[in-house]
Amino acid sequence: MLIEKKIGNTPLTRCPFLSDKFRTNIYIKDESFNPGKSSKDRAAYFMLEDAIKGNKVSPGGTIVEASSGNTGISIALMARELGCRVKIFVSKTCSAEKRALLEEYGASIEICDNSFGLHVFNSTQYQAQAYAANNENAYFTNQYYNSANIKAHYRTTGPELWEQTNQRISHVMVGVGTGGSISGIGRYLKEQNSAIRIIGVEPINSVYQAYLVDGALAHSGLVHDAIEGIGRTFIPGTFDAQVVDTIYQVDEERTKQCAQDHRADTNRLIGFSSAAVLAALEQNIDELKLSSEDHLVLYFPDHGDRYLQKLYNQTEREDSETFETS
Structure with a gap:
């Protein structure tokens, strides 16, 4: 990239x-x-590089993440070069400025009640994981366990x-x-x-x-x-x-x-x-x-x-x- x-x-x-x-x-x-104006550019690049090299998602697919905003922004910024779509699950506490940037970079946003982890149904992590599991050519970068x-x-x-x-x-x-x-x-x-x-x-x-x-x-x-x-x-x-x-x-x-x-x-x-x-x-x-x-x-x-x-x-x-x- x-x-x-x-x-x-x-x-x-x-x-x-x-x-x-x-x-x-x-x-x-x-x-x-950093290009995306946050430290999350570093993690986003390494996670996306791993995803592409490992054939975990192909061009035209969807990168999925649960994010307080910055990781999602970084992923959305980089996904343009990869020809991938981006779907970001954020909690309702995510700032208005971050939501606006996510939309500006072409990400689809889903707002969840909280970010309490993979085992809480209405959390960003659970919903992101479920979306990736139920949609073809979708990959959950899962920054919390990657x-x-x-x-x-x-x-x-x-x-x-x-x-x-x-x-x-x-x-x-x-x-x-x-x-x-x-x-x-x-x-x-x-x-x-x-x-x-x-x-x-x-x-x-x-x-x-x-x-x-x-x-x-x-x-x-x-x-x-x-x-x-x-x-x-x-x-x-x-x-x-x-x-x-x-x-x-x-x-x-x-x-x-x-x-x-x-x-x-x-x-x-x-x-x-x-x-x-x-x-x-x-x-x-x-x-x-x-x-x-x-x-x-x-x-x-x-x-x-x-x-x-x-x-x-x-x-x-x-x-x-x-x-x-x-």
Whole structure:
């Protein structure tokens, strides 16, 4: 695919504001510079490459995915080159901006009640799997259980962070949704230096923190805070707990406030899960015990213009043009 040449090698930039504020070296890995403006381009490319090479779908067929929006957008963007149709199952919490982009790229959208996993009938995952199973030449990429999701970040994002920090990276904070990003990044970086701290971020009442501590899924029945793109009620196959040191939980309202404060301080719009990472940093800065020699990377998966209504109370897409990319 021609788009392959444009994916990855996104900028890693030291943030003067955050570095001065916390008296250490804080860098932002800005994934909005990918063609589809999110980190999901990486996983989408690897999953589609695997599908084509494995003859799991042929031209004219349909690529199916359950997505909070970004993976679907990336798949829809790339499917054009493959001559495939795209059907994306999103939950009703998917932002209006993401739905508009999916339609702009030619995807067919189905809105489901939730994204609670393959065994919940009205979930995005169940409905996507059922559609692919019942339609000819349709393939469910299944980002929650597709090893290519982890592989994408092991082979691209991890090495980029290692090289861009001149091998000085000491911590990385990553929002945890499917678990593919943190698992691939964590595996690679731990192989280079086992002392690097791999830190996950999820919403209040999500399941990853308890799973990391207890090794079992807590059945609390509570619904996690609605921070789009991260948080789960089940543990996907693409989450590798062995390479994650800590997981912090953050509050939805505090996350929204961090997004707005960051815009006021830096004139930059950041996405929902990016704001969650920033909230986790501020909330746990004392526990992290960062020194002036540390190099902490904040992984920002996408741009704030996909959450104008949810985070910034803006309704017009062009309003974001007055702000810099994150």
